[in-house]
Amino acid sequence: MSSHKTADDAKKQAENTASSHTLLEGRLGYHLESALLVRALTHRSYAYENGGLPTNERLEFLGDSVLGLVVTDTLYRTHPDLPEGQLAKLRAAVVNSRALAEVGRGLDLGSFIRLGRGEEGTGGRDKASILADTLEAVIGAVYLDQGLDAASELVHRLFDPLIEKSSNLGAGLDWKTSLQELTAAEGLGVPEYLVTETGPDHEKTFTAAARVGGVSYGTGTGRSKKEAEQQAAESAWRAIRAAADEREAAAKAAAESGSDAGVVAGSGAEEAADTSSVTEAASEAPSEAPQTPATDTATA
Numbered sequence: 098m099s100s101h102k103t104a105d106d107a108k109k110q111a112e113n114t115a116s117s118h119t120l121l122e123g124r125l126g127y128h129l130e131s132a133l134l135v136r137a138l139t140h141r142s143y144a145y146e147n148g149g150l151p152t153n154e155r156l157e158f159l160g161d162s163v164l165g166l167v168v169t170d171t172l173y174r175t176h177p178d179l180p181e182g183q184l185a186k187l188r189a190a191v192v193n194s195r196a197l198a199e200v201g202r203g204l205d206l207g208s209f210i211r212l213g214r215g216e217e218g219t220g221g222r223d224k225a226s227i228l229a230d231t232l233e234a235v236i237g238a239v240y241l242d243q244g245l246d247a248a249s250e251l252v253h254r255l256f257d258p259l260i261e262k263s264s265n266l267g268a269g270l271d272w273k274t275s276l277q278e279l280t281a282a283e284g285l286g287v288p289e290y291l292v293t294e295t296g297p298d299h300e301k302t303f304t305a306a307a308r309v310g311g312v313s314y315g316t317g318t319g320r321s322k323k324e325a326e327q328q329a330a331e332s333a334w335r336a337i338r339a340a341a342d343e344r345e346a347a348a349k350a351a352a353e354s355g356s357d358a359g360v361v362a363g364s365g366a367e368e369a370a371d372t373s374s375v376t377e378a379a380s381e382a383p384s385e386a387p388q389t390p391a392t393d394t395a396t397a
Contacts, residue, residue, distance in 0.1 A: 121209050125235065125251060129242045135211075137238040140227060142213030153234035160237030161192075163245070167252040168192055171260060190263040190271070191256060195324060197229035200255050206231055220300040223320060272330035276307065279337055286310045288333065290326045307333035 207222035305325035317328025
């Protein structure tokens with residue numbers, strides 16, 4: 098009876114695994130060889146608790162290189178005038194643990210990872226380092242199974258929005274630095290961040306508010322204080338930038354309106370001057386008395 102139950106449980110688990118893999122493959126846009134995908138999703142904590150199974154670390158190593166190549170190639174081609182140092186900073190803004198973790202969360206990657214009980218109990222499915230490493234392993238699996246073109250397409254689909262966003266940042270290539278540059282340029286003062294935290298120690302959530310001159314311009318949340326502050330800084334940067342753009346647009350419209358009014362006024366003055374000239378010319382013209390026809394008187 099117990100062997101029957103064990104077999105049924107194993108069959109059910111296999112079916113659930115296959116179903117979840119199909120869901121993830123749908124989000125990735127590629128069907129991968131089953132064993133390869135399983136390995137890409139196997140964290141070392143699970144491997145160690147289950148007799149030393151192969152982990153995803155070799156695939157992570159490979160995927161990191163593929164990701165770096167595609168991002169570097171994209172930045173090189175789209176920013177032909179940037180020097181090496183600035184290109185390196187842009188790449189670092191895209192290829193880092195926090196950025197990769199956000200992309201992984203967008204795929205709900207954490208729900209597919211095979212984790213050990215210890216990591217499971219400490220919120221490992223949402224840890225930035227685990228999400229980032231697993232995403233790189235998945236990219237490595239796509240490369241092995243489908244080739245460089247497919248892996249490149251996946252990287253572009255997942256990371257191009259992040260590359261574009263990073264290209265809009267200032268010299269520091271992070272939102273806190275960019276916000277400080279913007280507030281200095283606008284004469285608003287130095288930003289400050291008010292951070293609160295909730296939840297148990299192993300699963301804290303941080304909320305940050307970005308304030309400038311006593312005014313709150315944006316908030317953000319994250320698994321770390323740094324992540325929450327970066328999100329708050331981004332929100333504040335966008336709010337202040339939008340307000341500055343509106344002011345510039347209004348000033349430009351007012352200037353153009355004033356210029357048009359000047360042209361209209363000038364045109365009216367010219368018309369008035371022309372009318373005046375015609376009137377003066379008419380008044381200065383000599384008047385001619387009407388001639389009375391001569392009458393011949395016949396003498397009878």
